[in-house]
Amino acid sequence: MIALDCAHTFRAGGRAFTLDVHLRATRQRIALFGPSGAGKSLSAGVIAGLIRPREGRVAVGEALFLDTDANHCLAPQQRKIAYLAQDYALFPHLTIAQNIAFGLKRGCFNPARSTRLPDQAMHWVDTLGLVGVLHHYPGEISGGQRQRAALARALVIGPRMLVLDEPLAALDIPLRRQVREALGRLQEELDLPSVLITHDPQDVQILADEVFCMEDGRITHVCAPSELSDPLSA
Amino acid sequence: MATHAWMMPLMLSLKVAAWATIIATVTGVTAAWFLSRWRSALADMVDAVLTLPLVLPPTVIGYYLLVLLGRRGWLGEYLAAWGVELVFTWQGAVVAAAIVAFPLVLKGARAAFEEVDTHLEDAARLLGVSNWGVWCRVSLPLAARGILAGVLLAFARALGEFGATLMVAGSIPGRTQTLSIAIYEAVQQGEDATANFLVALASVTCIAALWGARWLSPRHIRMGRRQ
Numbered sequence: 001m002i003a004l005d006c007a008h009t010f011r012a013g014g015r016a017f018t019l020d021v022h023l024r025a026t027r028q029r030i031a032l033f034g035p036s037g038a039g040k041s042l043s044a045g046v047i048a049g050l051i052r053p054r055e056g057r058v059a060v061g062e063a064l065f066l067d068t069d070a071n072h073c074l075a076p077q078q079r080k081i082a083y084l085a086q087d088y089a090l091f092p093h094l095t096i097a098q099n100i101a102f103g104l105k106r107g108c109f110n111p112a113r114s115t116r117l118p119d120q121a122m123h124w125v126d127t128l129g130l131v132g133v134l135h136h137y138p139g140e141i142s143g144g145q146r147q148r149a150a151l152a153r154a155l156v157i158g159p160r161m162l163v164l165d166e167p168l169a170a171l172d173i174p175l176r177r178q179v180r181e182a183l184g185r186l187q188e189e190l191d192l193p194s195v196l197i198t199h200d201p202q203d204v205q206i207l208a209d210e211v212f213c214m215e216d217g218r219i220t221h222v223c224a225p226s227e228l229s230d231p232l233s234a
Numbered sequence: 235m236a237t238h239a240w241m242m243p244l245m246l247s248l249k250v251a252a253w254a255t256i257i258a259t260v261t262g263v264t265a266a267w268f269l270s271r272w273r274s275a276l277a278d279m280v281d282a283v284l285t286l287p288l289v290l291p292p293t294v295i296g297y298y299l300l301v302l303l304g305r306r307g308w309l310g311e312y313l314a315a316w317g318v319e320l321v322f323t324w325q326g327a328v329v330a331a332a333i334v335a336f337p338l339v340l341k342g343a344r345a346a347f348e349e350v351d352t353h354l355e356d357a358a359r360l361l362g363v364s365n366w367g368v369w370c371r372v373s374l375p376l377a378a379r380g381i382l383a384g385v386l387l388a389f390a391r392a393l394g395e396f397g398a399t400l401m402v403a404g405s406i407p408g409r410t411q412t413l414s415i416a417i418y419e420a421v422q423q424g425e426d427a428t429a430n431f432l433v434a435l436a437s438v439t440c441i442a443a444l445w446g447a448r449w450l451s452p453r454h455i456r457m458g459r460r461q
Contacts, residue, residue: 048356048360050356050359050360075359076356076359076360077359077360077362077363077364078362079360080362081360083357083360085353085356085357087353089351089353089354089356089357091354091357091358091372092354092376093375093376102358102361102363102371103361103362103363105363106362106363106364106367107367108366108367108370108371109370109371110371110375153361154360154361157361157362
């Protein structure tokens with residue numbers, strides 16, 4: 001289960017934005033739901049360790065990621081989070097196979113172009129249907145394939161939680177339903193705490209069990225996915 | 235003209251330019267990286283100061299270096315105690331050329347690093363790769379094309395260095411007389427045949443260096459157009 005407290009004021013270009021979020025998840029799969037600019041991605045950044053708030057505490061299950069009171073902070077490298085970014089963030093200079101092997105290799109050199117993926121990585125390559133594109137570059141494959149490649153890359157490191165940042169926003173509408181259901185099955189198979197960031201109520205129905213609605217850097221209310229009204233009609 | 239007479243300045247020019255380019259590349263890339271990630275108005279001020287060698291007349295730089303590195307200069311005194319002599323040596327020419335070439339690496343590298351998507355660096359860190367690993371495996375390769383462009387310009391600039399080099403290293407045939415200085419001396423002394431030959435030699439060398447750099451570039455830089 002995920003527990004997040006954070007208070008931080010971001011300043012950029014003379015404007016200030018205060019993120020003041022306190023949440024205790026009671027279910028394994030939660031959603032941060034709200035319009036763009038509500039602070040959802042910033043909250044995910046705090047969970048992932050990409051942003052270090054002035055004050056905050058982040059715990060996922062038994063693991064304490066951040067506690068500013070105790071001056072404790074795990075680096076993003078130590079948090080083992082499968083983070084699926086909105087733009088997938090595949091490395092454009094590496095093939096899909098090199099991308100997937102990226103997190104398996106330490107040190108200063110990228111995996112070789114002729115790299116052989118270990119069995120646990122090949123499991124995800126097979127499951128996600130990426131065998132045919134392993135030696136292509138990210139710029140050469142479709143949006144759906146890019147998303148699956150990013151997922152495979154994130155999953156081979158053996159993560160302890162999942163963060164899905166607007167996972168369907170960059171896909172064509174006909175593809176969305178299909179991918180949404182595939183992600184739902186994947187969550188079931190992985191059985192990990194997961195955070196979904198979205199502004200689409202349909203995503204929430206399939207990919208989360210508890211919804212934290214955000215606006216203007218705060219959580220306004222908590223509800224079940226079925227209670228969620230369409231934000232456009234509200 | 236005897237073989238050695240023209241080989242010497244050419245080899246010296248290449249040696250000086252190569253060392254100067256190495257020094258300017260290491261320092262320029264490092265400075266560019268920190269400037270590109272330093273979110274402060276001060277960063278642009280530091281950048282402006284570091285770019286000065288590009289806009290100052292080379293003789294001014296040469297004069298500064300003489301004041302700094304000369305036997306009575308405040309850095310020169312230290313160096314002399316360590317037995318390091320830079321004025322009127324080829325190493326001094328390297329220092330002069332490196333300083334003049336440095337801003338070209340800095341400019342190219344800073345722009346290149348600023349264009350690297352920070353999401354990619356974040357993604358790499360989340361995959362468990364150390365910050366240094368992320369720099370070597372993501373930031374540097376993605377900025378490589380821009381850095382290489384800067385390094386090429388720096389090498390060309392170092393190869394052609396004249397003003398600051400002449401001030402610091404002088405024109406000692408066989409020791410500090412680089413190709414561009416040898417050309418100047420030849421023209422001054424009315425040795426037109428030597429001047430013509432050296433000028434042709436300098437032109438061919440520069441063209442060969444630019445052309446050769448294509449083959450030094452990592453494969454992905456040449457294929458970069460596809461992406």
